[in-house]
Amino acid sequence: MEFLAEMEPSLRALWYIALPTSLIFLLQTILTFIGSDSGDGINADFDGNLEGAEAPFQLFTLRNLINFLLGFSWTAITFYHSIGSYTLLLMIATCVGLGFVWLFFFIIKQIVKLAENNTFKLEDTLHKSGTVYLSVPGHKEGAGKISISVKGSQKELSAISLSERIETGAAVKVIGIEGGNLLIVEKI
Numbered sequence: 001m002e003f004l005a006e007m008e009p010s011l012r013a014l015w016y017i018a019l020p021t022s023l024i025f026l027l028q029t030i031l032t033f034i035g036s037d038s039g040d041g042i043n044a045d046f047d048g049n050l051e052g053a054e055a056p057f058q059l060f061t062l063r064n065l066i067n068f069l070l071g072f073s074w075t076a077i078t079f080y081h082s083i084g085s086y087t088l089l090l091m092i093a094t095c096v097g098l099g100f101v102w103l104f105f106f107i108i109k110q111i112v113k114l115a116e117n118n119t120f121k122l123e124d125t126l127h128k129s130g131t132v133y134l135s136v137p138g139h140k141e142g143a144g145k146i147s148i149s150v151k152g153s154q155k156e157l158s159a160i161s162l163s164e165r166i167e168t169g170a171a172v173k174v175i176g177i178e179g180g181n182l183l184i185v186e187k188i
Contacts (some may be wrong), residue, residue: 011080018073025066064101071100124150125157125174125183132159136166136185146172146185159183 004012044051058064076093083089130148136159137144143158144166158181166172166187176184 007115010014011077014073014076020079021066021069021073025070027067028063047137050137065103067100067104068097070097072097083121089129118153120150120153120155122181122183125155126177127174128170129188130174130185132166132168132170132172132185135168136161136172138165139163143163143182146174146183148174157183159185161185161187 075096
């Protein structure tokens with residue numbers, strides 16, 4: 001690291017921030033892609049839980065610190081000789097560092113939107129259409145089966161009719177639920 005010894009102290013300080021930060025960022029990225037990213041693995045001395053905020057992330061984490069320092073240090077190094085005022089340089093670098101943190105939050109928010117809850121609930125079948133799989137007897141004569149698509153998954157569920165018998169292959173609409181496990185259907 002002889003190239004650092006001949007630099008101005010302020011530029012050398014930026015390099016001392018950029019090099020370890022880049023190494024830690026690279027390690028975090030590799031661990032994320034191989035699946036070892038169950039958390040930062042470091043417990044903070046403070047409670048970063050932002051109660052009331054609907055966010056899948058915390059503001060004060062090692063990852064966010066690394067993101068900030070990565071953007072800050074490399075921006076300051078890149079524009080060190082281009083921007084004459086050191087104060088202006090630090091303000092621009094701080095804005096870029098905060099931009100890195102915001103970008104990370106934005107990406108995480110978009111990833112969370114991709115999550116889908118496919119837990120099946122019988123209530124999800126209400127007012128949906130299906131097809132009779134095994135004929136549904138008339139009122140109080142027993143149950144048949146219908147085939148219905150819920151959240152992209154095909155289900156075969158027990159059903160009853162409050163009026164006439166509904167034959168196999170007929171289109172039906174779910175109008176209610178009885179006993180927590182039996183659908184009430186009517187012919188369409």
